[in-house]
Amino acid sequence: MPTPFNLCDIAANARAKRERRKDARPGELLAAALELFVEKGFAATRAEEVAKRAGVSKGTLFLYFSSKEELFKAVVRENLSGRFVEWRLELEQYQGSSADLLRYCVNTWWERLGSTQAAGISKLMMSEAGNFPELAAFYQAEVIIPGRELIRRVLQRGIDSGEFRPMDLTYGVYNVLAPMLFLAISKHSGSGCMPANEPLDPVKYINSQVDNILYGLRARAAPAPSPT
Structure with missing residues (x-):
């Protein structure tokens, strides 16, 4: 007892x-x-x-x-918007070139978010935002705007250092975002985006896209003067 x-x-x-x-x-x-x-x-x-x-x-x-709306907001903050402080600090402390930083950012996005279930939130918002304007406004403020600003800072860093050519940063940001969104959507769309006989290797896809983006971004040498 x-x-x-x-x-x-x-x-x-x-x-x-x-x-x-x-x-x-x-x-x-x-x-x-x-x-x-x-x-x-x-x-x-x-x-x-x-x-x-x-x-x-x-x-x-x-x-x-x-x-349920507050639950959704908490899910977004837990998985996405709550991590921007960490990401901004990483950007500020990065010591390499801006080209390497851009590649690091996109690959790290895939490792930490794109390859996880949290990437499905982007697909959800694209399909349902029109029916839930309050949640759409919340997502814009908490995720879209800070995310675009983070990419803008990476591109501006490269312009300031002379690595990247001057550009319209609004559309430069979209050039970086587009392949990331495609990868997130394809991950959560089953066979809807890719043929079954052509499986997509996410890491190869990311680095191929970054190669193309960096080729377009790099500063061009001034043409040599014409001989007189």
């Missing part, structure tokens, strides 16, 4: 387990929500499905997130 001391220990351990479980719940809910939003889209995902996949009740979900 347990002694009073052992009963106290048992009760304390049980409380500790409950607290650990409680602390883990927001992360479990965000992971479950990301999976379902990417699988089914925002409109088709129901709050009770998210709760069930996370192993909690619907009521528990709403203790942490007041609505």
Whole structure:
């Protein structure tokens, strides 16, 4: 028979387990929500499905997130917009050339985001933003605008150093974004983007695209003067 001391220990351990479980719940809910939003889209995902996949009740979900919209915003912040501070710091501390920095940025994007389930958020927003203007405005402010600004800074760095030619940076940014978006969409579209007999190697694709972009960006030597 347990002694009073052992009963106290048992009760304390049980409380500790409950607290650990409680602390883990927001992360479990965000992971479950990301999976379902990417699988089914925002409109088709129901709050009770998210709760069930996370192993909690619907009521528990709403203790942490007041609505499905707030849950989606938390998923975006957890997986995308919350990481911009880290990425800006990396950019500021990078010591190599701007060409190497651009290649590093695109490859790192693939390793950390593009190859993960979080890349499906981009596809989701392109397909559903028109039906959810508030979420579209949120995504613009939290992801699109900071992301474009980060790429703009990389390109401006190259222009300032003389590596890259002067350009309209608005469209220069789109040149970099386009292959990244294609890769994210193709990853989450099954066979809809690529023929089955031509599998896409993401790393080869990225480096091929960066080669083409850098060829277009590089500063040209001034033409030699005509002989007189």
